[in-house]
Amino acid sequence: MTRPDAQPRASHFVDGAYLEDGAGTPIPVRYPATGETVATVHAATRAVIDRALDSATLAQADWAATDPSERGRILRRAADLIRARNRELSELETLDTGKPLQETLVADAASGADALEYFGGLAVDQTGTSMSFGADWAYTIRRPLGVCAGIGAWNYPTQIACWKAAPALATGNAMVFKPSEATPLCALKLAEILVEAGLPAGLFNVVQGMGEVGAALSTDPRVAKVTLTGSVPTGRKVHAAAAERMKHVTMELGGKSPFIVFPDADLDDAVSAAINANFYSSGQVCSNGTRVFLHGDIAQDFTDRLIARTRNARIGDPLDEATDFGPMTTEAQMQTVLRHLDTARAEGATVALGGHRIDRPGWWIEPTVLTGLTDDMTCVREEIFGPVLSILTFEDEDEVIARANATEFGLSAGLFTRDLARAHRVVARLQAGTCWINQYNLTPAGLPFGGSKASGIGRENARAAMDHFTEIQSVYVGMTPVEAAY
């Protein structure tokens, strides 16, 4: 397939235009399907970071005073532009991440456009409250926070940038966004499109770099809020840095989510969902249901069907729309997954399917199913972030709930049953920010998404995100003479 040109016009997008500073450390962008370098960007220098933060600070004051209906119109225009350019953006996302075009065409830029459209519509609908205190009264207003720093992971670069930018901008904030160093390309396109849609310069700036650039944003006094999508260890660092200056935070972090199949479930549906919940994006999805708890009565049947269907995965060139399983996004992540597989074998796991690197250039791992596991094994406790599905069995409801909750994570959970009373009863006891009943991993813009426990703080999407990008100002209105003791 002809490969599109991935090299951006410059490394950064600041104050409405592309910006280069060759003094920054070069970051090669490698196509995961072959390992070839397809572009190079430079990490932001101190001068670039300062320009991004200063222009955002200046632009935000006017933006906060702009009629929210105008803010909303700009975001909705950006959504339309993204949809019109979906194929071009999806191809770039595929080059950036290695995810099959079949996926990026429907799940990445498209979901970013949904968020821009959704928050574009909600921009006019920021309501306060009013109350009376005798003759006096009071009201509340939601105020934007100021300049927000967005820091992204590498698995959904366009979606992550949009999910952060859309509610921030709708509510009158500016954003300086640092994409993952592994996938720096797509956020630049978003910045370009927002300006084309009419967003004033400085309101959405993109600066490239490794963790140090993210750390510089997290500690800078010009930044009022940090919203991170990343791993739990990074979340702990960013949260601590932000706390030094009492900044607001949203933390979208990792997980090790339970996927529970009761004996009365529709097994074909449950197998389909387990495939999506473990092998989509080659398993590089935060909310994946990687601990698959199967009731003993259906465990063998489910496992046989799962393995038979997973053997049909078409592994190949991610730019070919027929391909439905791609490589890992980074070489480092491939090595991490291979180490996890070695540990699993050493701890006694049975590799029922896959378990090896695929012999192709680039960073490929076979879709893998592990059986013969116990809850204390490393592969069951730790996030692997690769195409590795762990099967566990259970006998009763109380037991599976206790085991599902026995983790520091709390991002997501899923369950399959035809008994809706049981479904709601179990969900009420699961410690997870998002639960799916007879479905998995669907995250529409109108549904809050985020984690409990170590998996995060705050929520993205829905009205909840509008609240997280604003703070309440209370206004007390005195209507009667002021009395004083002396």
Ligand SMILES: NC(=O)c1ccc[n+]([C@@H]2O[C@H](COP(=O)([O-])OP(=O)(O)OC[C@H]3O[C@@H](n4cnc5c(N)ncnc54)[C@H](O)[C@@H]3O)[C@@H](O)[C@H]2O)c1
């Ligand atoms: N909950 C969610 O919505 C969600 C979505 C996608 C990915 N994730 C999680 O992200 C992880 C995979 O992504 P990753 O490997 O890019 O994560 P990561 O934590 O390594 O990096 C995330 C981002 O943080 C930056 N960073 C690193 N150190 C930093 C520091 N000290 N200060 C500020 N920024 C710093 C990185 O440069 C990168 O941009 C997984 O754990 C996955 O579950 C969560």
Ligand SMILES: C[N+](C)(C)CC=O
């Ligand atoms: C947020 N989500 C689930 C769409 C992608 C996470 O990795």
